[in-house]
Amino acid sequence: MSPAIITLLILLLATILFLTGVIPVALTALLATMLLYLTGIIDAETVFSGLTNNVVLLISGMFIIGAALFETGVARRMGNLITRFAKTEKQLLFAVMVIGAGLSAFLSNTSTTAVMMPIVIAIAASSGFSSSKLLMPLAYATALGGMITLVGTNGNLAVQSVMENENTPVFGFFEFAYIGIPLTIIGIIYMMTIGYKLIPNRETALEEADTKNEEEATSEEATWKQMVAIGVLLAAVVFMIFEEQFGIPLHIVSVMGAMVIVLTRTMSEKKAYRSLDFSTIILVAAMMPMATALAETGAAQMIADYVLEMAGSNAGPYVITALIFGVTTVLTSVMSNTAAAALMAPIGLVIAASMGVDPKAILMTVCVGASAAYASPVGTPPNTMIYGPGNYTFLDYIKCGFPFLVIQLIVCVVIVPLIWPF
Incomplete structure (x- = not known):
């Protein structure tokens, strides 16, 4: 039995x-x-x-920074401020998605989720709403926002890199917005209507604990500790936005921020350790070797080749576009969106050349499909990060994510050829 088959069976x-x-x-x-x-x-x-992957280190540091916002009472104050303008659960959902998508257009999806997740949980706790109703929309918003610009997600950069290597005309910085903005608007509408009914409404242990922590913070924690917590969060956001200018990777910023929180005694070392969600960390870290195995054994390539071969050489561009979206979505559900995009981009170029069409339509479909990991908790780090705090199950992602995948497929097949004609 070949290594690729063994890998697929384990998957x-x-x-x-x-x-x-x-x-x-x-x-x-x-x-x-x-x-x-x-x-x-x-x-x-x-x-x-x-366990030493940059994403895992980023998540770990941000868990501690986020916990400091709760311990000092900052998160509660942020929640109260936002709830002055958003009174209902759907208004909060709308605000969370707009802010999340806006930040994710320029920050990484993971860092956006890491920064916003503790704030969203605080808003839910202070407003009496379930955090499960808000966290999944947050993860979706970061994925949608990442489609708006070239730097919104590493998948876009991976496709752009393949195009440059093959001397193919590349996408402009905001060219992704032609499909990214419509999808973001449709995604917000979906989550406020159909998706809202499909998201579970569960009370989590975090909400009970957070309320207690906030009450303690209000009476016990000094004002300067709140200032430290806010300062660390703002500094992390600034360094993440200007990562290239500062030259400090995101995971280093995250770990340094966590160190400042403990060294200044804004939060004790024991509480910092307890704030780490090891279930999430292990889930993210343990699935990375699977992505490596899929790529190195050729299992991912086998999936792509098999599906495209089934389509036949006479399939039209719209059928091929739909298939590429489907295959890329399947791959990005079990491996990183960067790896899925890097794998499918060369295939897309070959298909476009064989059909004699402009490759931009197919490659943009790869970009969109690589970000569409809505139906799996292991598809992207944001999906995994909200898994524990939202008290979700695997089926929750499928119930809410699969219908949106179908909608996104239809939108992609309709809009992409209009903007980038074959």
Whole structure:
């Protein structure tokens, strides 16, 4: 049995376990990684390589920064300020999605979610709403906002890089907005109507704990600690926006911010450790070797080739566009959007050349599909980050995400050829 087939079988097993919830999701991810090692697909160094991945370090640091906002009472004050203008749950949902999409157009999806998640939870707690109703819209908003600019998501940059290497005319910085803005508007409308009914309304343990922490913070924490917490958060946002200018990677900024929180005693070391959601961290880290295995064994390429071969050489450009969107979406649900985009972009160029059409329409479809990981908690770090705090299940993502995937597919097939004719 080839390594690619073994990898696909392990992926299938992990998917079944994720769906059924027989064992916790973090353990499922670890099981898949261990099976990859025991079958010789990955080596011992790769098994736990995800624990030192930049995304995992970024998430870990931001968990501590976010917890400091709760401990000092800052998050409660932010929540009260926003709720002065947004009184109902749907108004809050709208505000969260607009702000999330706006930030994500220029920040990474992960950092946007990391910055906003504690604030959203605080808003939910202070307003008496369920955080599960707001966190999934936040993750969707960051994915949608990432489609608006070239730097909104690494998937866009990966496709742009392939186009440059092949001497193909590249996309402009805001050219993505032609499809990104309509999709963002449609996404907000969807989440406020159909999606709102599909999102579970669950009370989480976090909400109960946060309320208690905020009450303690109000009476005990000094004002200067609140200033430190706000200062660290604002500094993190500034450094994330101007990452290239400062030359400091996002994960370093996150860890340094967490260190400042502890060193200034804004939050104790023990509370900092307790603020880390190890289930989320393990889930993100343990699924990274799977992405490596899919790419290195050729399993991901096998999926792409098989589906496109089924379409046949006589398939029209609209059919091919729909298939490329579908294949890219499947891949980005189990591997990073950057890897999925980098894999599908060369295939898109070859298909465009063989059909004698402008490759921009197909490549833009790759960009959109690579960001459409709505139906899986392991598709993107933001989806995974909200999994525990929102008390979601794997099926929650499918119920809410799959209908939107269908809508996005239709919008993509209709709008992309109008803006970038074949």
